[in-house]
Amino acid sequence: MKIISAHELRKAVDKAVNSVRLVDIHTHLYSTDFGNMLLWGIDELLTYHYLIAETMRWTDMPYEKFWQMSKREQADLVWDTLFIKNSPFSEACRGVLTVLEKLGLDVSGRNLEGYRKFFENISVDRYVDMVFELSGVKYVIMTNDPFDDTERNVWLGSYRGDERFKAALRIDPLLNSWSTTWERLREWGYNVTRELNEGTLAEIRRFLSEWIDRMNALYMAVSLPPSFRMPEDSDRAMIIEECIIPVSREKNIPFAMMIGVKKLVNPGLKLAGDSVGKSDINTVEYLCAKYPKNKFMVTMLARENQHELCVAARKFRNMLVFGCWWFLNNPSLIEEMTRMRFELLGPSVIPQHSDCRVLDQLLYKWVHSRKIIADVLFDKYNDILATGWHVTEEEINRDVEKLFGGNFHDFLKMQF
Ligand code: HDL
Ligand code: ZN
Helix, strand or coil: CCEECHHHHHHHHHHHHHHCCEEECCCCCCCHHHHHHCECCHHHHHCCHHHHHHHHCCCCCCHHHHHHCCHHHHHHHHHHHHHHCCCCCCHHHHHHHHHHHHCCCCHHHCCHHHHHHHHHCCCHHHHHHHHHHHHCEEEEECCECCCCHHHHHHHHCCCCCECCEECCEECHHHHHCHHHHHHHHHHCCCCCCCCCCHHHHHHHHHHHHHHHHHHCCCCEEEEECCCCCCCCCCHHHHHHHHHHHHHHHHHCCCEEEEECEECCCCHHHHHHHCEECCCCHHHHHHHHHHCCCCCEEEEECCHHHHHHHHHHHHHCCCEEEECCCHHHCCHHHHHHHHHHHHHHHCCCCECCCCCCCEHHHHHHHHHHHHHHHHHHHHHHHHHHHCCCCCEEHHHHHHHHHHHHHHHHHHHHHCCC
16 A cells, blocks of 8 residues: 655546546447447537537528538538637637547647548547547447437347447436327337326336336436426426336436526527526435435536535435536536535545547547546645545545546445
């Protein structure tokens, strides 16, 4: 057991954080089983919806005109607007530059055609291997939506699997639009009606159970609006309490609630048109308290919800806080949230997920977050060393392993 002195601390923390092979518990990536659903390469990077939102701030071009452009033309416009006509220091722009740097491309050359050549000369399989090697990611968890026709057909047909891509069952249409979704379940052979009677609730449970098994889903997930409330006299509340809760308990898998999305405040921006709203922590506390034998993973989108979410996690061991999600995935807020979480919860959190939509983003989102998490960890260890407490290299590695995947695995194994 090697005791780390104060002047060895920074190096020991950086070594542990930079070398840990991590679990990325929420992404929108897909294994090559899913074909073109796996997005990769410079044109996909440049047309990430975060960058589309930022580009549209600089132009009076009608949204429809932009959407009629080819992917390449859209990428050209984003590159010219955000990288050439303006400096790319927003986090999403900086991320593109970090990816190019990690791939060993000439960032200062600003040669978009040259970057395109690199991607034209590499196969997707080789690139998947390269990105996982370079990013230090052990595996990612996908967002798997049985309501997406293309995806559903892969699961029901050609799916083979890749151990670097694990599944999570995503059920937004079931919980947020039952009034239309019930007809799709019926089409698929589930004997449901619009009315949530006993028979329909049982069939929804069968649907969930069958898809968890088919996908070997590690958790069930849903994104929820700021107005999400429970208890409530609503379809969503009924399906959560009568279907999600019993099935996630029976399968012993967590229910991941991603709370605070205001969908399409600007529909013209499509995927880039969603916004954020402050949500209700009482609802999280209600579910954790009423269902102590269920496991909940929670991330909230509003900065204003973060402190009360940490306090709620102190009260409920069956809730695991995760990630700096979406509009929070920026250095200033990752640092603020990580400090708050370490100070209130110690190592018992999942500090980050990437939410990557484009494979290449694994090369920047984790580089940026590892640095911030290492900075905060260093400060926290430093504070306790100052009291005379000793910490060993093995303990730093132990803590880092937990933060970057071990806590998630341990939570999956817990049975309350
Ligand atoms: O609902 C979600 O999982 C969100 O992460 C959305 O996909 C969002 O568009 C996103 O990509 N955020 O990073
Ligand atoms: Zn997401």
